[in-house]
Amino acid sequence: MAANNFTGQVAIVTGAGQGIGFEIAKQISLQGAAVLVNDVSPQLAANAAEAINRLGGNCIDLAGDAADIDFIQQMVDTAVQQFGKLTIAIANAGITLFGDFLNYPAQSLQSVMNLNLQGSFFLAQRTAQQIIKQKSGGSILFMSSVTGHQAHQDLAAYGMTKAGLEMLAKSLVVELSPYHITVNTVAPGATLTERTMEDASYHDTWSRITPMGRPGTVQDVANAVLFLVSPQATQITGQNIVVDGGWSAVSASPY
Template identity: 60%
Template sequence: MDFKNKVAIVTGAGQGIGFEICRLLVANGATVLLNDQDGRLAEEAATKINADNGKACIPFPGDASEISFINKMVDAAVDLYGHLDIVIANAGITLFGDFATYSPEAFFKVLHVNLGGSFFLAQAASNKMKLQESGGTILFTSSVVGHQALKSLAAYAMTKAAIEMLAKNLVIELSPYKINVNTIAPGATLTERTTEEENYEQVWSEITPMGRPAYVSDIADTALFLVSDKAKHITGQSLIVDGGWTSVSTLPHGIK
């Protein structure tokens, strides 16, 4: 897949899945604005990527759930490069909690970041892409818990299911402008965060039909296909990457 002359924004990309998506985009020719709320992580991530690929990865730290920052980031991409081809709304938070005692503060924070950030990034980006003859591509990051219930994740799962419905609705809004919109739904994935959880890899290896959790490369390779020109006729879809877990839905035990 060739991303030469493509300009992309990826949010929540200081590490994990987002970082790997940025790395592969740049390695395949794209210029990428790499966003993370943690400025140090964003700078370090861009430096790592640029060590192998010149200076095509630009750190853009900030809160991707805040509308003023979203507009600033989208405007910067277009001002710097003249166009914006790919936007991946990957930033999100997971706040576990029992439904009976889940606080309003946690509830609205999850909605603000996961839903608000995705919605308004898509809005700002698509308003720029509409002005381009080539249109553009938007990809949301959902989760398998948007398809399969897991304890203590009611609010988070709700946002992920909503993101998938947002992608479907935007088919109506954006297809006339050559903008396709899809969602990727990762399952259990080995990242810097999850590998710190006790028994994570062992538990998910036992209950995943393919015998292991996903690597970040499994998710990033799928994301690259969905934002490539090879997938321009795919829109409104959600692609689950989980080693078959949602087909059997064996619940995890022993993760602390």
């Protein structure tokens, strides 16, 4: 992908204080986009924006709950006020709450659905409204997961939301293609992040059961995301890219 591929573009990336979201925000900013970095943690959001700007990016931070509809509108309005427009939204924020289906609490289900589904749905809606107003075209991307394709122990609720995001992307092809807005998803498998590396056995376990011999990196996932929201992918919409080193082809259990 050519450097400065995103010159003149303006993006919102949610859940971007660290991990996959941070890497996406960093890469897209260093390739020319102006970026609003969101995280529920004010410190993580501020640190992420500062780090990207130190590298030469153009980034602002806005901390808040990416499941909250009023805050979602605030993100859109802030991006437009600061950068003049909005052309890309990457709904990366999500929550994983493990739990046995037979005892899964209603509060946990509501939390997972609010952020993973409601937050993504309304970020797409409010972004699309802005892009249509601009008559500019643009791109929306949802962060799915291999658990939306393959059953995984104690992740029934989470997997359900991720499968739902992939269906949402397909549905929005009908709604948004007339406005030249693409909508796609990326489904990471096991990925080395600050959170997963807290498990000392994570790297070795997933290296053993992943056909490519290692878990993914945040760079692997970000590369797929940037392609789908880039000018090179304007004829790709309603699609999903799985980034899992082949794990979902064999589905070996980590247990």
